[in-house]
Amino acid sequence: MKDRLIEIGAVHVENLTVTDKQFQTYVNPNRLIPDNIIQLTGIENHMVDEAPEALQSIEEFFSFIEECGSDGLVGHYISFDLMVLKKELAREKYSYDSPLCFDTLDMIGYLNPSWDMRDLENYAKTFSTKIFQRHSAIGDALTTAHLFCELLKHIQDRGKYTLADLLQILDTNNRNRALQF
Numbered sequence: 001m002k003d004r005l006i007e008i009g010a011v012h013v014e015n016l017t018v019t020d021k022q023f024q025t026y027v028n029p030n031r032l033i034p035d036n037i038i039q040l041t042g043i044e045n046h047m048v049d050e051a052p053e054a055l056q057s058i059e060e061f062f063s064f065i066e067e068c069g070s071d072g073l074v075g076h077y078i079s080f081d082l083m084v085l086k087k088e089l090a091r092e093k094y095s096y097d098s099p100l101c102f103d104t105l106d107m108i109g110y111l112n113p114s115w116d117m118r119d120l121e122n123y124a125k126t127f128s129t130k131i132f133q134r135h136s137a138i139g140d141a142l143t144t145a146h147l148f149c150e151l152l153k154h155i156q157d158r159g160k161y162t163l164a165d166l167l168q169i170l171d172t173n174n175r176n177r178a179l180q181f
Contacts, residue, residue: 003084004029005054006043008061009137011145012068016152018145023064024138026051041135054088065099071163072100076120076144079103102166104144107151110169123147127154 005027012021026043028051038044052060065073075081078101089096108115108123117123120143124131129146133139160169 003087004031005057005084005088006033006037006041006048007137008057009139009141010061010064011138011141012070013074013145013149016149018142018149021064021068022138022141023061025057025060027057028053043136055092055094058085058088070099072102073098074102074104074144074148076104076123076140076147077118102148102170104147104151106170107148107155107166111151111154120144120147127151 006029007026008023010023012019026048028048030053033043033045033048051057082098082101086096086098104120104123105118120140121131121134124143124147127147127150129150130143132142134143155166155169160166
């Protein structure tokens with residue numbers, strides 16, 4: 001497997017508010033981090049040397065989700081994150097049934113189907129939301145959480161208020177990649 005976890009970050013959202021509940025851990029990939037990934041993330045080998053391995057980190061992440069009482073996961077291009085997560089678990093002979101997942105890309109596609117960019121920072125700027133440290137797990141989680149809350153407000157402005165509405169929006173527009181993963 002080419003892609004390996006080196007960091008996990010998450011933040012809890014409740015009632016359209018990003019809460020103080022956060023989770024962050026580095027992950028020891030048991031190999032050297034490629035130079036291009038070090039350049040992108042700023043995460044160097046010495047930062048993960050003593051970090052927990054993937055399985056322990058994922059278990060801690062799942063515990064965080066459970067403690068928060070989360071009903072699902074939100075991500076920006078979340079199918080990639082889920083793919084890496086599932087591959088890490090498969091290496092350890094574990095399987096994983098994804099919870100309900102929402103991709104901010106799908107939500108943006110509903111609001112403006114003509115937009116075709118994937119960059120989280122550009123969307124955060126477009127929707128005037130906060131931008132945190134890019135390409136760090138917790139920074140991207142915080143940026144995505146703030147973007148998610150803003151997108152939900154825009155969707156509510158269109159008269160959509162329930163989880164069923166959101167599921168229908170994503171399904172109707174054939175933008176359910178994250179839900180099918």
